[in-house]
Amino acid sequence: MSERPLNDDNGSTGPDDDDRFEGIVDAETDRDPDLAVIEAGSRTLRAQAGPPQGDIPSRPEDPELDRALREVETELAGRWPETKLDPSLVRVEALMDILGQPQRAYPAIHITGTNGKTSTARMIESLLAAFDLRTGRYTSPHIQSITERISLDGAPISAERFVETYRDIEPYVRMVDDREEHRLSFFEVMTAMAYAAFADAPVDVAVVEVGMGGTWDATNVVDASVAVVTPISLDHTDRLGSTPGEIAGEKGGIVKQDATVVLAQQPVDAAQVLLKRAVDVDATVAREGMEFGVVSREVAVGGQQLTLRGLGGEYPEVFLPLYGAHQAHNAAVALAAVEAFFGIGSQHARTLDIDTVRRAFAQVSSPGRLEVVRRSPTVVLDAAHNPAGAQVTAEAVTEAFGFSRLIGVVGASADKDVRGLLEAFEPVFAEVVVTRNSAPRSMDPDELAAIAVEVFGAERVQVEPRLDDALEAAITLAEEEAEFSGAGVLVTGSVITVGEARLLLGKG
Numbered sequence: 001m002s003e004r005p006l007n008d009d010n011g012s013t014g015p016d017d018d019d020r021f022e023g024i025v026d027a028e029t030d031r032d033p034d035l036a037v038i039e040a041g042s043r044t045l046r047a048q049a050g051p052p053q054g055d056i057p058s059r060p061e062d063p064e065l066d067r068a069l070r071e072v073e074t075e076l077a078g079r080w081p082e083t084k085l086d087p088s089l090v091r092v093e094a095l096m097d098i099l100g101q102p103q104r105a106y107p108a109i110h111i112t113g114t115n116g117k118t119s120t121a122r123m124i125e126s127l128l129a130a131f132d133l134r135t136g137r138y139t140s141p142h143i144q145s146i147t148e149r150i151s152l153d154g155a156p157i158s159a160e161r162f163v164e165t166y167r168d169i170e171p172y173v174r175m176v177d178d179r180e181e182h183r184l185s186f187f188e189v190m191t192a193m194a195y196a197a198f199a200d201a202p203v204d205v206a207v208v209e210v211g212m213g214g215t216w217d218a219t220n221v222v223d224a225s226v227a228v229v230t231p232i233s234l235d236h237t238d239r240l241g242s243t244p245g246e247i248a249g250e251k252g253g254i255v256k257q258d259a260t261v262v263l264a265q266q267p268v269d270a271a272q273v274l275l276k277r278a279v280d281v282d283a284t285v286a287r288e289g290m291e292f293g294v295v296s297r298e299v300a301v302g303g304q305q306l307t308l309r310g311l312g313g314e315y316p317e318v319f320l321p322l323y324g325a326h327q328a329h330n331a332a333v334a335l336a337a338v339e340a341f342f343g344i345g346s347q348h349a350r351t352l353d354i355d356t357v358r359r360a361f362a363q364v365s366s367p368g369r370l371e372v373v374r375r376s377p378t379v380v381l382d383a384a385h386n387p388a389g390a391q392v393t394a395e396a397v398t399e400a401f402g403f404s405r406l407i408g409v410v411g412a413s414a415d416k417d418v419r420g421l422l423e424a425f426e427p428v429f430a431e432v433v434v435t436r437n438s439a440p441r442s443m444d445p446d447e448l449a450a451i452a453v454e455v456f457g458a459e460r461v462q463v464e465p466r467l468d469d470a471l472e473a474a475i476t477l478a479e480e481e482a483e484f485s486g487a488g489v490l491v492t493g494s495v496i497t498v499g500e501a502r503l504l505l506g507k508g
Helices: 015-028 035-039 063-077 090-099 117-130 159-179 186-200 244-254 268-280 325-341 354-362 387-401 418-425 445-456 467-479 495-504
Strands: 108-112 135-138 150-152 205-209 226-229 260-263 284-287 293-300 303-309 314-320 369-374 378-382 405-410 431-434 461-463 487-492
Touching: 063 159, 063 186, 090 159, 090 186, 108 117, 108 244, 108 325, 117 135, 117 205, 117 325, 117 354, 135 186, 150 186, 159 186, 186 205, 226 244, 226 325, 244 268, 260 268, 260 325, 268 284, 284 325, 293 325, 303 325, 314 325, 314 354, 325 387, 369 387, 369 495, 378 387, 378 495, 387 418, 387 487, 405 418, 405 467, 405 495, 418 445, 431 445, 431 467, 445 461, 467 487, 467 495, 487 495
Parallel strands: 108 205, 108 226, 135 205, 226 260, 260 284, 378 487, 405 431, 405 487, 431 461
Antiparallel strands: 135 150, 293 303, 303 314, 369 378
């Protein structure tokens, strides 16, 4: 662990700090009194008085390496897709056994939730790296390159290392394939690759994002000392449950015996389930709005200026180069998770070094999350793909950019709540161009247009089956009248749509 001091001269808390923090509870907490019964049986966590992120990699320039990477991508794509959830860890556990349990070679922070997982993971990674820890980060899905999913020291692993890792474990993957009823899935193999790469590095700590759910997710073979649950909302309801509480039952499976669980603000029924899980496994709980939270935030050039309340005290004047209130809350969750990892709130009553925290947050990036990829007109990409994500994106783009006219480009997956997503964007889109991405799950543009017409009205909807044509049409609409010189374009609806738009607009 780093020799860097974890506290600073301003780390103590006093009555004024406590008074200020009461505002978090009042402003951010909508709690059911019945939760007190559950909380009485659980511990709560509150102290008693890295390098810059890598961008999205492009294809390898070496033709032979590019060919090798494409072969691996093709082999992985021939397996069960990651959207198929099988409620069993038997196959991935068998593979971990053969590989020598690489996921137990390092401590881990495990992240689940519906929205905000990847951004929170990137913030946690940056904070840990700033305190001189070597990090491994596993996130999904990818924006443009499959190698993004596995990062070391804040940057995606090289294509060469990705291919080598796959070929190293391939014989063992085939052994499990031969002995089990079903072959390992795409996501199970990817997860094994990540855990093996982290052990081989080796890393000091792994930051692991679940693929879907929690209990039966392939990542859940890791035994994390800190579990993080970002906000839960309705998504993947056919697989995880039809209410936030049911979904929380699946996601809460990552909370292990005697761990610490860091909870973002949750719907009441989800909070009940998660707190009960904490009681059952004797986990320590840190809750946003109670033990930690956002004290204040102001819009700033290129992001926002925050004062965060952590488990050990207050962290003022923290610049975060990401837009939106949701990212401020993600920052608070990330900070609490790292504090918990260092034992603050249970073993130590102090803050992390404030200058190190500021430097870490100032270096955070999150591609495809309100990312500006073009100016004049401004084109922004955001991977919102469900109603809750769309709602916070709509609020954030309004607050951060103040466009006089905003044109939407939407390409969504057919298995999502597309109507809810469009309804969240309707107040902020002057017009919407509906399209599709290259994925098989992408909704047919005509079907998407039919829903969009019901939400926006026919005069505000344009259909362009090709994404490149949709981008051109939206940019033209944004530019068409001089009085709308402050117009912009928001491309959204799917991670795949955002990734393909990013490529078309010259990023990566």
